Amino acid sequence: MPNSKPSPRRDFFKTGAFAAMAFASGNAMAEETNQPQSSSPSNTDSDQLAEPRSSLSQVQDEYEGFSRYQPSRGNSPDSDFYLGKLVPGFRPLQNGPAPFVAPDLQKLPFEMKDGVKEFHLVAEQVEREFLPGYKMVVWGFNGSMPGPTIEVTQGDRVRIVFQNNLPEETTVHWHGLELPVQYDGASMLTQKMVAPGKSYVYEFDVHEEGTFFYHSHVAMQEAIGMVGWLIIHPKQPFDPPVDRDFGLIFQNFHIEPNQTINDSWAMDWNWHTINGRSGPYTTPLVVKHGERVRVRIMNFAPMQHHPVHLHGHTFWITGHEGARIPKSAWVPRNNEIIGVAQATSFEIIANNPGDWMFHCHMTHHMMNHMVRHVGPRLREGESVDRYLANVDSRPSVDFTRESEGFLTPGYPQKMKGMSMSKDFMMKIWSRREVQGMREMWPMAVKGLMTVLRVLPEDLYNEVMHSEKEIPKGSVFQEIVKRFGNGEDYKWQSM
Numbered sequence: 184m185p186n187s188k189p190s191p192r193r194d195f196f197k198t199g200a201f202a203a204m205a206f207a208s209g210n211a212m213a214e215e216t217n218q219p220q221s222s223s224p225s226n227t228d229s230d231q232l233a234e235p236r237s238s239l240s241q242v243q244d245e246y247e248g249f250s251r252y253q254p255s256r257g258n259s260p261d262s263d264f265y266l267g268k269l270v271p272g273f274r275p276l277q278n279g280p281a282p283f284v285a286p287d288l289q290k291l292p293f294e295m296k297d298g299v300k301e302f303h304l305v306a307e308q309v310e311r312e313f314l315p316g317y318k319m320v321v322w323g324f325n326g327s328m329p330g331p332t333i334e335v336t337q338g339d340r341v342r343i344v345f346q347n348n349l350p351e352e353t354t355v356h357w358h359g360l361e362l363p364v365q366y367d368g369a370s371m372l373t374q375k376m377v378a379p380g381k382s383y384v385y386e387f388d389v390h391e392e393g394t395f396f397y398h399s400h401v402a403m404q405e406a407i408g409m410v411g412w413l414i415i416h417p418k419q420p421f422d423p424p425v426d427r428d429f430g431l432i433f434q435n436f437h438i439e440p441n442q443t444i445n446d447s448w449a450m451d452w453n454w455h456t457i458n459g460r461s462g463p464y465t466t467p468l469v470v471k472h473g474e475r476v477r478v479r480i481m482n483f484a485p486m487q488h489h490p491v492h493l494h495g496h497t498f499w500i501t502g503h504e505g506a507r508i509p510k511s512a513w514v515p516r517n518n519e520i521i522g523v524a525q526a527t528s529f530e531i532i533a534n535n536p537g538d539w540m541f542h543c544h545m546t547h548h549m550m551n552h553m554v555r556h557v558g559p560r561l562r563e564g565e566s567v568d569r570y571l572a573n574v575d576s577r578p579s580v581d582f583t584r585e586s587e588g589f590l591t592p593g594y595p596q597k598m599k600g601m602s603m604s605k606d607f608m609m610k611i612w613s614r615r616e617v618q619g620m621r622e623m624w625p626m627a628v629k630g631l632m633t634v635l636r637v638l639p640e641d642l643y644n645e646v647m648h649s650e651k652e653i654p655k656g657s658v659f660q661e662i663v664k665r666f667g668n669g670e671d672y673k674w675q676s677m
């Protein structure tokens with residue numbers, strides 16, 4: 184096959200007349216250059232540790248019929264490179280594992296003390312903004328829900344100085360670790376409960392590698408959000424190396440309309456979060472065209488599974504919460520079901536540029552509030568005050584045929600949706616990661632949904648590493664021109 188690596192066409196963003204360019208005809212962007220590009224100043228962990236992009240030329244584009252730059256399957260399902268299975272990322276293996284990135288979550292810092300990585304973990308009530316303006320009161324760690332990520336390397340000895348600032352007793356369980364029993368954190372069975380205001384020190388050697396997590400071992404506390412990543416990088420980096428390593432924690436909560444506190448005893452769930460945010464406030468995963476990408480998804484829902492679907496790509500299942508799966512047992516999928524307290528690693532070659540849905544496929548999880556007390560949380564023209572006066576009341580739901588939002592009486596299939604005020608939308612658009620997406624995208628990404636953005640390098644740098652405000656829809660349009668049927672594309676303004 185011919186070399187299908189797209190040329191950078193950097194001129195698209197080089198001009199000051201960017202906005203005009205973005206809407207101009209494809210001819211304006213047709214000038215091509217085959218010069219390798221150097222990396223622009225970066226601000227992500229991933230970029231800081233990555234090799235300059237000149238290493239790009241050291242990595243093949245084609246592997247037995249599979250291309251890292253265009254949708255392709257490869258010549259034989261028995262090939263190591265079928266569907267990109269063992270196609271490496273650009274990151275050299277000797278650089279070690281790509282840094283782990285959990286969008287919208289922080290990492291827990293540590294100090295080296297006598298050869299031990301010492302972390303300070305604090306359980307406490309936190310306020311978490313699920314959506315702009317929707318500040319929920321949940322329980323988490325160090326001001327965050329989920330808690331901050333603990334990231335270590337196989338072979339480390341770790342010490343976690345744990346402080347309980349909750350109003351009740353708790354313990355911390357290190358889910359999946361094969362550690363000395365007194366540090367397992369199983370309340371009562373292996374240790375005394377940690378009383379409010381008290382602390383407890385966990386210390387152990389880490390001999391495993393993979394995707395783990397920590398959580399309270401009190402069931403109702405788990406349902407209020409008490410979980411966080413514990414990522415253990417392998418001493419010997421996994422081959423093939425990935426360029427990106429993302430982590431997404433899926434959770435469900437039950438929060439009644441006009442309330443901010445989760446009912447951990449409920450049996451249905453009306454708020455759905457990824458790393459503590461609901462779509463469209465979930466921050467997209469932005470990668471460069473051709474990269475090898477790992478996404479680890481963990482389900483910490485109280486009692487529901489998540490069949491997770493990625494558009495535009497076929498991914499390999501390379502690991503679960505127990506361990507890395509031997510390559511001979513990797514499975515290619517478009518949709519993977521993840522049960523409660525399970526984690527799954529997806530790996531893909533990002534060979535199909537565009538903005539791709541990445542979401543739970545349960546219909547009730549693709550939007551908040553699709554449960555028995557159906558109806559939007561707040562509605563235009565209605566005051567919250569009348570509900571605050573009686574917290575047991577529910578907003579009335581308009582079941583009449585006159586309302587376009589509810590075409591079927593009693594069944595709001597076409598729900599009116601949540602209130603999206605100007606402030607709400609400003610916060611949605613305030614992030615670099617969403618620049619240049621189509622104007623209406625926030626209407627499509629709700630609940631347990633996020634977006635994988637696969638961008639050619641020049642567009643990636645403009646989106647992630649420039650200060651420019653990029654016109655809504657322009658990046659999408661440019662990708663259609665370069666990789667789709669540009670002549671068929673009709674610009675659709677809101």
Ligand SMILES: [Cu+2]
Binds near residue numbers: 487489543544548
């Ligand atoms: Cu789900």
